[in-house]
Amino acid sequence: MPDAPQPSLSPEDSGRYRPERSILELGSDFYDPVAAADFPKTILRYRNDRAAASVGLETLDDAAWMGHFGRFEPLPDTLQTPLALRYHGHQFRSYNPDLGDGRGFLFAQMRDGAGRLMDLGTKGSGQTLWSRFGDGRLTLKGAVREILATEMLEALGVDTSRTFSVIETGEALTRGDEPSPTRSAVMVRLSHGHIRIGSFQRLAYLRDAEGMERLVGYVLRHFYGEEAGADGAVRLLDHVVARTARLAGQYMAAGFVHGVLNTDNINVTGESFDYGPWRFAQTWDPAFTAAYFDQTGLYAFGRQPEAIYWDAMQLAVALRALADSEPLIAVLEEFAPRYQQAVRQAMLWRLGVTPRDDVGDRTLVARVEQALRESGAPIDAFFHDAFGGRLPDDPRYGDAFAGVRESLLPYAPRKDRNHPHWHGAPCTLSIEDVEAIWAPIADRDDWSALDAKLAQIRSFGQALG
Structure with a gap:
């Protein structure tokens, strides 16, 4: 298939933008060339400049951004034709050989600042050979939910793909699990590969x-x-x-x-x-x-x-x-x-304490899990209050947490509580939070609640370190 080299980015970016097309080494048995849908509109709703900076694309202006990630004009020196990847899978333990990228494709590959091979993959970019009876589209609400999930997981230290771009596409979609018709979007994610089990x-x-x-x-x-x-x-x-x-x-x-x-x-x-x-x-x-x-x-x-x-x-x-x-x-x-x-390791990191020894670490984590399970205390509030290794006097942390208090005593804080985040409320992301963020977008195209939540999440991530 045609995949000729294209002109490079401007000289000031060439040292950081490192395009790849390694996936072509596998050969055509692993993917199918596809074309993106021709959307009625492209309205930029979210661009992740922090993620873009990791692959040298943060200097794109909004027009170029929408051209690449809404119209899928090829980026320089990487894939010139989007590829829908082929795969099978167990879905709820039932084997399904009729799978593959049905509403997405691999758009581009590049190296990040750490030298890792990264993929820009899509969701909602149109039908492919693997769409079966689907329309290949994504709801705008689904894209907003993915922004929130990836930002919160990144803050919490989870290895996650990052939502790179969301562009509203001007189509009315019908879905059985949310009020319809609903607004549509195309999303791009930055991921450390898309090869699956x-x-x-x-x-x-x-x-x-x-x-x-x-x-x-x-x-x-x-x-x-x-x-x-x-x-x-x-x-x-x-x-x-x-x-x-x-x-x-x-x-x-x-x-x-x-x-x-x-x-x-x-x-x-x-x-x-x-x-x-x-x-x-x-x-x-x-x-x-x-x-x-x-x-x-x-x-x-x-x-x-x-x-x-x-x-x-x-x-x-x-x-x-x-x-x-x-x-x-x-x-x-x-x-x-x-x-x-x-x-x-993950639990001690979230508690903001430095690991000590295997026996003590095991005991502390087991006691935390037991206390949370038996007390029904809110997870986010507990970790917020206990960060740095000291649990405050609070009726929520009564007898069930006696063992946790005891286990925490010899632990040194990994990070102090001087960040402003620790002086406010815990950062949560419940289903109610998501609905409260989506409602003003749906009702009056008001994105301020999403912006505020993303700022809170990123502050949370900084406080966790």
């Missing part, structure tokens, strides 16, 4: 061992800085188990419920992405679910580590095309201890 499952389903080798090599080379070699499949699984165990721990410390932890939603870099029916749990309720259609609680708050481990097992099953079962099983057995370590 389901990408490997597709190759196993097709019995494509040669393609599997290519994909293993691509992921190891571009995301982990290694060459594949004879044990490449096992080393890949080891990386994915480590990264996904860490993500599971981060979710729990953040009180976050993704809602749809299907294998096509698990990135092999361990970066969380694609936010549909997400929620932040208000109390430590292991049975709390985010999706109204998750009637069995498969992806409930307390079951997320189990769900992510199950997904990692499916990667191991797919990699049997290249490796024996014994070393793959040995790697899977490392998930639980890696998760336990990750949840301790």
Whole structure:
């Protein structure tokens, strides 16, 4: 397909904008060239200049921004044709071979300031060969929800994709799960790759061992800085188990419920992405679910580590095309201890204390979880009040928190409470908060509540450090 080099950006940007098109190494069996929808309007609603600065694109003016991320005019020296990626996946544990990018595509690749390979991928950019019966569009409310989710998770130290751009597109969409007709948007996310566990499952389903080798090599080379070699499949699984165990721990410390932890939603870099029916749990309720259609609680708050481990097992099953079962099983057995370590690190980080020793850290985290579960105290308020390692006298933190107080005594603060954030109310993002932000946008095109919440979230992130 045509993919000729294009003129570079201006000289002042050329040192920071580092375009790539590494995905083309995989060959045309891994993706399908597509065209973006021709939208009636392009109204810029959100541009993430902090994220743009990490890849050298923050100097684009608004007109150029809308041209690239609303009309999908190619960026210089990267992909000149958008690509819809092919994959399969287990959806609520049922295997579905009829998947792929149905309302999005890979638009561009580049390196960030740390040298990582990054993707600019879309959501709501139109129909593809994999759209099935969908319209390929995204509601503006869905885009606003994704902005909020990614900003809050980034503040809370969770490895997440970042919402890069949201442009309203002027179409009226009909949806069964929100008032319709509703406004439409196209979103761009900046992500550390879009290769999923389901990408490997597709190759196993097709019995494509040669393609599997290519994909293993691509992921190891571009995301982990290694060459594949004879044990490449096992080393890949080891990386994915480590990264996904860490993500599971981060979710729990953040009180976050993704809602749809299907294998096509698990990135092999361990970066969380694609936010549909997400929620932040208000109390430590292991049975709390985010999706109204998750009637069995498969992806409930307390079951997320189990769900992510199950997904990692499916990667191991797919990699049997290249490796024996014994070393793959040995790697899977490392998930639980890696998760336990990750949840301790994430919990202590959110508490604002410096880790001490394994036994003490285990005890503190176990007591925090038990106290939150038994007391029903608000998660966000507890972490806000306890940041720095001292829990104030408050009726909410009575007998149930006696063990937490005791365990916190020997811990040194990782960061002080001098930031103005700690002198105000906790930063929350409940479903009620989201609806209160959306209502003035829907009623009178008033975006001030969203702007204020984003400023609060970023201040929260600074306070957490």
